[in-house]
Amino acid sequence: RNSKHRNRKMAGSMELPTKGGFSFDLCRRNAMLEKNGLKMPGFRKTGTTIVGLVFADGVVLGADTRATEGPIVADKNCEKIHFMAPNIYCCGAGTAADTEAVTDMVSSQLQLHRYATSRESRVVTALTLLKTHLFNYQGHVSAALVLGGVDVTGPHLHTVYPHGSTDTLPFATMGSGSLAAMSVFESKYREGLTREEGIALVAEAIRAGIFNDLGSGSNVDVCVITKGNTEYLRNHELPNPRTFVSSKGYSFNKGHTEVLSTKITQLKLKPEVADGDAMEE
Amino acid sequence: MPYYIIRNPYVTGNSVIAMKYKDGVIMACDTGASYGSTLRYKSVERIKEVGKHSLIGGSGEFSDFQEILRYLDELTLNDHMWDDGNSLGPKEIHAYLTRVMYNRRNKFDPLWNSLVLGGVKKGPKGDEKYLGMVNMIGTHFEENHIATGFGNHMAIPILRGEWREDMTFEEAVKLIEKCLLVLLYRDRSSINKFQIAKITTEGSTIYPPYALKTNWGFAAFENPSKGAVGTW
Numbered sequence: 001r002n003s004k005h006r007n008r009k010m011a012g013s014m015e016l017p018t019k020g021g022f023s024f025d026l027c028r029r030n031a032m033l034e035k036n037g038l039k040m041p042g043f044r045k046t047g048t049t050i051v052g053l054v055f056a057d058g059v060v061l062g063a064d065t066r067a068t069e070g071p072i073v074a075d076k077n078c079e080k081i082h083f084m085a086p087n088i089y090c091c092g093a094g095t096a097a098d099t100e101a102v103t104d105m106v107s108s109q110l111q112l113h114r115y116a117t118s119r120e121s122r123v124v125t126a127l128t129l130l131k132t133h134l135f136n137y138q139g140h141v142s143a144a145l146v147l148g149g150v151d152v153t154g155p156h157l158h159t160v161y162p163h164g165s166t167d168t169l170p171f172a173t174m175g176s177g178s179l180a181a182m183s184v185f186e187s188k189y190r191e192g193l194t195r196e197e198g199i200a201l202v203a204e205a206i207r208a209g210i211f212n213d214l215g216s217g218s219n220v221d222v223c224v225i226t227k228g229n230t231e232y233l234r235n236h237e238l239p240n241p242r243t244f245v246s247s248k249g250y251s252f253n254k255g256h257t258e259v260l261s262t263k264i265t266q267l268k269l270k271p272e273v274a275d276g277d278a279m280e281e
Numbered sequence: 282m283p284y285y286i287i288r289n290p291y292v293t294g295n296s297v298i299a300m301k302y303k304d305g306v307i308m309a310c311d312t313g314a315s316y317g318s319t320l321r322y323k324s325v326e327r328i329k330e331v332g333k334h335s336l337i338g339g340s341g342e343f344s345d346f347q348e349i350l351r352y353l354d355e356l357t358l359n360d361h362m363w364d365d366g367n368s369l370g371p372k373e374i375h376a377y378l379t380r381v382m383y384n385r386r387n388k389f390d391p392l393w394n395s396l397v398l399g400g401v402k403k404g405p406k407g408d409e410k411y412l413g414m415v416n417m418i419g420t421h422f423e424e425n426h427i428a429t430g431f432g433n434h435m436a437i438p439i440l441r442g443e444w445r446e447d448m449t450f451e452e453a454v455k456l457i458e459k460c461l462l463v464l465l466y467r468d469r470s471s472i473n474k475f476q477i478a479k480i481t482t483e484g485s486t487i488y489p490p491y492a493l494k495t496n497w498g499f500a501a502f503e504n505p506s507k508g509a510v511g512t513w
Contacts, residue, residue: 054501170499170501182463182467183434187460212437
């Protein structure tokens, strides 16, 4: 055989795709389509207020419950505080699918790690798994997280940004309502808060986001994590109740609709057998 | 007539916060003016008296604020020359400024400012406190508490939660200082040198600049990577 043929690749053979990360092959096509007038579908974001703070015995996380799709409220009572481990929870802001997927994925990885090591998960483990994943996707996974928990080394609170950077903080806020919530924290936070004071301050910060930011609204969710105990207070406060409820409810009594004419058609009756045997069923 | 002149601001002032209190109106801001991302001027007075009854605070392009002060000088001088015993109150000045700002915007040549106008003047119902704002596109309104720039995001939530009609001067100063401190922490163009001004029926006072005490002593700030050596 000719050596030239042996060195050349087989016609039609594919290069192996790179492991991990996105493939940007279709970007040129998408840009061309957009130029020709195609409207790309938008993302459902969580336009959010999420907060966390460290108090005397652990961490308190808080979140609002509004999910927005542009100017519309897509979900009035969604859950933004995600389970990572029995002692670690994570609030998520940004694209809802991204926060769900990434917290779900890391939560599973932590569980496998717990089985492998026979130990309680540590917050820094979750932090490293999250930041490595997000950095690999160069900010395209739009998840801004507030990660908090208590492990053998003590209480921890971190923020994780979509590009993969992290901060370790005594109090943190993320999301579109973060400025309103941060103004509450900056003026009222101090170290060594009690559990009640921590919950009250978190609820106040989330309420500031709910009432002053259009992307946040509805209810306040709170999660308190201490050594050996976690309390997920779903809908801890409902500051936006439905004020008008019709006393009549949704009832459509007879007489609501005008009857113009009535025609009654009998259903086909079973024919009576005069003589002979009845048909076998 | 060119329709495309929409200039960029160059030397800009920061947020202005103001609120009504029991005896009148209190206004505060920092004394810094930035040139892009450089902190160029550190002793700039961005709150000035207008006539006998009003205070004006300006954020945004500082040269436009100085020009507006010249317009107001002309306005108050002409008003004084009438010598009719009447003087322009805050509501009138606010209306004048609104017209100026909106007309400039319609010519695509705005004065790049957010102005806060506050004052007290005797009216038919006694001493009436007035506080309003107007910005570069001509949006104007009247409120019990006003903030411009970043103050909209960080000071307004605090003011909405804690402002009351009958605050004393001391209480009002404490609340304003709370807002100024939050802005100092979280607004990158803010500096730790503030001026407070107040206006009552007795007249106006602009206090000398002073600094606020900041607290950086959180345990978590000491050693953030304490929990995991080698983290980044």
